[in-house]
Amino acid sequence: EVQLVESGGGLVTPGGSRKVSCAASGLTLSKAWMSWVRQAPGKGLEWVGRIKSKVDGGTTDYAAPVKGRFTISRDDSKNILYLQMNSLKMEDTAVYYCATRGGDYWGQGTLVTVSS
Amino acid sequence: DIQMTQSPSSLSASVGDRVTITCQASQDISNYLNWYQQKPGKAPKLLIYDASNLETGVPSRFSGSGSGTDFTFTISSLQPEDIATYYCQQYDTLPPNSFGQGTKLEIK
Numbered sequence: 001e002v003q004l005v006e007s008g009g010g011l012v013t014p015g016g017s018r019k020v021s022c023a024a025s026g027l028t029l030s031k032a033w034m035s036w037v038r039q040a041p042g043k044g045l046e047w048v049g050r051i052k053s054k055v056d057g058g059t060t061d062y063a064a065p066v067k068g069r070f071t072i073s074r075d076d077s078k079n080i081l082y083l084q085m086n087s088l089k090m091e092d093t094a095v096y097y098c099a100t101r102g103g104d105y106w107g108q109g110t111l112v113t114v115s116s
Numbered sequence: 117d118i119q120m121t122q123s124p125s126s127l128s129a130s131v132g133d134r135v136t137i138t139c140q141a142s143q144d145i146s147n148y149l150n151w152y153q154q155k156p157g158k159a160p161k162l163l164i165y166d167a168s169n170l171e172t173g174v175p176s177r178f179s180g181s182g183s184g185t186d187f188t189f190t191i192s193s194l195q196p197e198d199i200a201t202y203y204c205q206q207y208d209t210l211p212p213n214s215f216g217q218g219t220k221l222e223i224k
Contacts, residue, residue, distance in 0.1 A: 037160075102207065103165065
């Protein structure tokens with residue numbers, strides 16, 4: 001059974017940084033295209049970015065609002081996906097989900113609140 | 117960038133009604149389209165993949181159709197447990213893998 005478990009959310013001041021994690025079981029992350037999706041309070045789903053599988057080059061793509069500030073990476077030895085968020089803004093406040101590219105598996109989400 | 121336009125943004129229907137939601141892509145995405153159901157406080161749940169394939173375990177009253185730029189999601193007979201927000205998402209190789217704006221479905 002595939003399980004994705006996010007962690008690392010919390011309160012961050014504007015301009016600060018936060019790294020959230022997505023630990024996988026039942027799925028080898030290096031073999032999967034993985035995405036980060038966020039949802040601001042009361043709003044819709046927003047695609048944040050993705051990382052391709054190792055065999056497809058492991059490259060990353062990002063949505064325009066986060067490009068240059070957010071970085072997706074993966075630790076293949078630990079089977080964990082990361083989202084490093086820098087220069088955080090209040091509008092980055094959201095629940096952050098990791099998910100498989102096909103959308104069949106999602107984590108439970110972790111809330112990142114950017115506030116002074 | 118590929119944009120996804122979903123409509124309507126909200127919908128009120130009676131139990132037993134047929135419900136239809138549409139999603140339009142700004143360019144050809146073949147059949148790389150998913151439909152999700154999201155209930156408050158929960159992660160999205162995949163209902164339809166590749167535009168028209170029913171995910172395992174999902175009731176057959178849910179269906180999807182379309183290819184290229186125009187897609188439709190249908191609930192053939194609305195049930196009380198279908199109250200949720202529904203989203204389309206394109207997952208073509210070209211990013212961003214954008215979502216539609218969502219359709220909030222309510223019971224009349």
